[in-house]
Amino acid sequence: MLSVERLAFAYEDRQVLDEIGFTTGPGELCALFGPNGSGKSTLYRCILGHLRYQGYVRLDGVDARTLTPLQIAQRIAYVPQQHTNPFPYTVFDMVAMGRNPHLGGVFGPRRADLEICERVIDSVGLLDDSQRPYHTLSGGQRQLVLIARALAQQAALLLLDEPTASLDYGNQILVWSIIQSLARQGAEVLVCTHDPHHVLQFCDRVLALGRAGRFIADGPPEATVTPELVATLYPQLRDGQAFSPVRRGATVRASDIE
Amino acid sequence: MSSLAVIVIAVVSITVGAYLIPMGDVLAVFGARLGLMPADNLHSAVVWDIRLSRVLLAGAVGAALATSGAAYQGTFRNPLIEPYILGVSAGAAFGAGLAVMVDLPLSMQVLAFLFGLAAVGLTYSLARVRGERPTLTLLLAGIVIGSFFSAIFALFQYVGTDEQLRRLVFWILGGFYRATWGEVVIVVPATVAGVIWLWRLGWPLNLLSLGDDEARSLGVDPKPLRRVVIVVSTALTALAVSVSGIIAWVGLLVPHAARLIVGPDQRYVIPLSATLGAAFVMICDDLARTISTGEVPIGVITSILGAPYLIYLLRTRVSQMGSV
Numbered sequence: 231m232l233s234v235e236r237l238a239f240a241y242e243d244r245q246v247l248d249e250i251g252f253t254t255g256p257g258e259l260c261a262l263f264g265p266n267g268s269g270k271s272t273l274y275r276c277i278l279g280h281l282r283y284q285g286y287v288r289l290d291g292v293d294a295r296t297l298t299p300l301q302i303a304q305r306i307a308y309v310p311q312q313h314t315n316p317f318p319y320t321v322f323d324m325v326a327m328g329r330n331p332h333l334g335g336v337f338g339p340r341r342a343d344l345e346i347c348e349r350v351i352d353s354v355g356l357l358d359d360s361q362r363p364y365h366t367l368s369g370g371q372r373q374l375v376l377i378a379r380a381l382a383q384q385a386a387l388l389l390l391d392e393p394t395a396s397l398d399y400g401n402q403i404l405v406w407s408i409i410q411s412l413a414r415q416g417a418e419v420l421v422c423t424h425d426p427h428h429v430l431q432f433c434d435r436v437l438a439l440g441r442a443g444r445f446i447a448d449g450p451p452e453a454t455v456t457p458e459l460v461a462t463l464y465p466q467l468r469d470g471q472a473f474s475p476v477r478r479g480a481t482v483r484a485s486d487i488e
Numbered sequence: 489m490s491s492l493a494v495i496v497i498a499v500v501s502i503t504v505g506a507y508l509i510p511m512g513d514v515l516a517v518f519g520a521r522l523g524l525m526p527a528d529n530l531h532s533a534v535v536w537d538i539r540l541s542r543v544l545l546a547g548a549v550g551a552a553l554a555t556s557g558a559a560y561q562g563t564f565r566n567p568l569i570e571p572y573i574l575g576v577s578a579g580a581a582f583g584a585g586l587a588v589m590v591d592l593p594l595s596m597q598v599l600a601f602l603f604g605l606a607a608v609g610l611t612y613s614l615a616r617v618r619g620e621r622p623t624l625t626l627l628l629a630g631i632v633i634g635s636f637f638s639a640i641f642a643l644f645q646y647v648g649t650d651e652q653l654r655r656l657v658f659w660i661l662g663g664f665y666r667a668t669w670g671e672v673v674i675v676v677p678a679t680v681a682g683v684i685w686l687w688r689l690g691w692p693l694n695l696l697s698l699g700d701d702e703a704r705s706l707g708v709d710p711k712p713l714r715r716v717v718i719v720v721s722t723a724l725t726a727l728a729v730s731v732s733g734i735i736a737w738v739g740l741l742v743p744h745a746a747r748l749i750v751g752p753d754q755r756y757v758i759p760l761s762a763t764l765g766a767a768f769v770m771i772c773d774d775l776a777r778t779i780s781t782g783e784v785p786i787g788v789i790t791s792i793l794g795a796p797y798l799i800y801l802l803r804t805r806v807s808q809m810g811s812v
Contacts, residue, residue, distance in 0.1 A: 303706055316567050323751075331707040338755055
């Protein structure tokens with residue numbers, strides 16, 4: 231369970247995050263929604279302990295500042311945007327690195343770890359590609375590899391950073407439905423996104439991050455992601471270009487998890 | 489397998505030189521030294537005192553340069569760098585040169601290490617662009633720092649005495665013709681220790697090559713790890729430079745060859761780089777002392793082999809890495 235209390239962060243003299251507070255729980259797919267530059271990634275980096283912040287981040291009630299990177303990695307799995315790597319690691323190599331927080335020795339994964347990796351690679355549908363070099367995959371497949379790596383990490387909380395930002399439409403829906411099924415299986419998932427349609431279609435809850443680095447809304451997407459909220463977050467949209475909400479699919483309802 | 493090959497190459501290397509010593513005689517000298525045979529072989533002095541120390545030193549230097557190259561590449565997330573390109577070799581040579589020029593209470597190896605460390609630190613901070621260190625700026629920063637140290641080193645040659653000058657020239661082109669057992673007993677064990685140390689860090693080095701934020705989110709604290717890897721790699725490089733001068737490209741060529749064989753996993757790349765590096769430098773040194781009547785500096789041979797290889801890598805690999 232992630233609980234953030236009165237978190238604030240400033241780069242030199244610019245306040246990026248202010249008075250951030252929220253709690254998420256198991257099985258909840260929560261969107262962190264806001265325009266580029268609103269501080270979504272910065273909030274992730276605070277939660278992960280990469281930045282020094284004011285306020286508190288608690289993981290199952292424990293102050294995250296008292297945890298080592300290894301202990302945090304046992305509790306939070308972070309999925310970055312798909313990227314390339316200068317070294318030609320295979321899909322399997324990439325996923326196996328997700329086992330790092332659970333390794334006892336110094337010399338890498340053991341047989342039981344490798345079996346876990348095979349299972350999670352299968353669960354994202356990449357078993358046939360597991361010996362291919364990661365950098366030769368398509369963007370969508372690379373994103374799935376990073377999700378599989380987070381699954382191999384077996385952490386209770388998943389943080390995803392714009393997981394569909396550079397993917398085509400088909401891959402966006404594929405990645406979102408995998409994320410959704412993870413939450414249905416009990417994972418606690420926080421996804422940052424700038425797309426209101428994705429929030430409405432897939433998420434259980436939305437935290438809207440405004441330009442001043444404060445939350446301006448928190449609630450179930452249908453009630454929260456209104457044309458007014460979207461117009462506030464994206465002032466460059468003129469009247470008439472305003473966003474029109476798409477109805478959520480019948481299979482996906484916030485009430486499912488309550 | 490590869491360590492067996494290194495031993496075979498070492499024995500063959502002992503046979504070649506200013507004149508050929510048959511393999512049987514070489515093995516007979518070893519037998520005599522181990523007390524298995526009468527010690528009346530006429531080649532004993534050449535085999536034991538000149539060739540064996542030289543071959544061991546060449547192997548150690550090759551292992552040190554190749555391993556530190558592999559480790560630097562992983563920790564800087566950049567497969568195109570090596571101790572020479574980063575300016576570490578020039579910094580270490582400067583340190584060794586300084587020991588020749590002024591009488592400091594520190595040994596040549598320590599000075600080589602300190603200035604090697606200074607060079608890599610300068611290169612690393614100079615290469616920083618908006619919190620990242622792209623391939624090109626890292627290469628450029630290394631060239632700048634390397635030529636700065638080389639320039640001061642060149643200045644030493646003008647202010648030095650004849651005796652100092654004679655000793656300084658050695659570091660510019662590199663070589664093993666001065667190899668002695670006194671160096672072997674320091675350099676060989678220290679290299680083995682450094683290689684094993686880096687080998688043990690192979691797994692976390694894999695994670696570090698994903699970038700600092702990702703490594704950290706997977707449970708590896710990047711800063712202390714990078715610090716250890718840079719210090720150990722620089723110590724290995726400094727050790728190599730202090731006994732053999734600047735030998736370029738080994739740290740680039742060899743880890744790449746290792747990756748072609750076993751893939752990018754540092755747990756395998758590091759030990760294979762060590763053995764391939766030892767074999768490569770022993771062979772280059774064999775060439776250095778046989779292709780002409782005099783000695784050809786070994787740095788000349790590795791540069792002739794290495795420069796085309798870097799061009800090849802730049803043309804084929806960089807676009808696919810997308811990180812220039």
